[in-house]
Amino acid sequence: MSQAKAYAARSATTPLAPFSFERRALRDNDVNIDILYCGVCHSDIHVAESDWGSSEYPVVPGHEIVGRVTEVGSKVSKYKVGDIVGVGCMVDSCQHCAHCAESLEQYCDNGFVGTYGFHDLIDGSLTYGGYSDHIVVREEFVLSIPEALDVSKAAPLLCAGITTYSPLRHNGVKAGDKVGVLGMGGLGHMGVKFAKALGAEVTIFTRSESKIAEAKKQGADHVIVSTDEAQMQAAAMSFDYLLDTIPVQHDLNPYLNCLKVDGTHILVGLVEPMEPAPHSANLVMKRRVLTGSLIGGIAETQEVLDFCAEHNIECDAEMINIQDINEAYQRMKKGDVKYRFIIDMKSLKA
Ligand code: NDP
Ligand code: ZN
Structure with a gap:
């Protein structure tokens, strides 16, 4: 287990505030990622404020995550320490149903595990997202960030x-x-x-x-x-x-x-x-x-990252500190953002 620093909503009506919790110990197929940037999606607001009526608190939002690999489990083959990687809206699925077989994990017949607000398939713990200093994710749900992309602007590609x-x-x-x-x-x-x-x-x-x-x-x-x-x-x-x-x-x-x-x-x-x-x-x-349409599968998420690298496509972002997150939510509700807020996660470590 490792202690994580984060920002969380404790209820539908309380602003996001600092929160500490334990990330799980690395499993054989897990990658530990030091989070550098996290995009702010309107879904983060929907879940933090329980717009969809089912949020389980505390909610640590964030499913547009870019970071650096700091540790890998013994069976991880795709990533090594130092790699720049991404995590989007999903962190697990059954991996054996017909939809998972087609890399349509978002339509997994047994239900995918979302990056936050879902339950881990092995230990049942609540998942916590990217408004945190690090995250542990099985390698099948980790994306490779192409070198041609600006690391500070790549995060929104993982959901938006x-x-x-x-x-x-x-x-x-x-x-x-x-x-x-x-x-x-x-x-x-x-x-x-x-x-x-x-x-x-x-x-x-x-x-x-x-x-x-x-x-x-x-x-x-x-x-x-x-x-x-x-x-x-x-x-x-x-x-x-x-x-x-x-x-x-x-x-x-x-x-x-x-x-x-x-x-x-x-x-x-x-x-x-x-x-x-x-x-x-x-x-x-x-x-x-x-x-x-719901997000996209893991293979297609890698495809969109590669497509953006090839076609020079990047999101237009306003960089914020985590301490500004509640104001950012208010501005998004007014449609006042050009066009994605990205949290520089250095601000959490400061
Ligand atoms: P943003 O807040 O960034 O953008 C939404 C835009 O919608 C605003 O900029 C505004 O554009 C317009 N808008 C806002 N309020 C109203 C209103 N009252 N009436 C008409 N238009 C309005 O949100 P996101 O782009 O992050 O997310 C958009 C939606 O997509 C959210 O509901 C989110 O949960 C959902 N989503 C769905 C996913 C999926 O897999 N299906 C994945 C990710 C997000 P303007 O000012 O130009 O009118
Ligand atoms: Zn999203």
């Missing part, structure tokens, strides 16, 4: 990156397709970069007029202010795909109306209840598809 890359690839987005990205935050801005890299014509849907100029700098071809009804009406029947990253309950109908016949609306936010409900006519009359 894979969560937007995977559905674009799975749904077959290709050159010339018209893709809309809903919400210009951590996920949304990565979605724009990937859709552009795949050759699509990309439109950002944002509530914030102030993000229009920024959106073009991100590479978006067009911007629609989603609160402007006239702009939404003018976009009717024009998109092949919409990638919806909005983190709160919202009316899908005006967006569905923007899809062509056979167009696909991809949800990644978990926002219950879905009210008002999507109108059946908005789907039936144009054979539109409403679908969802």
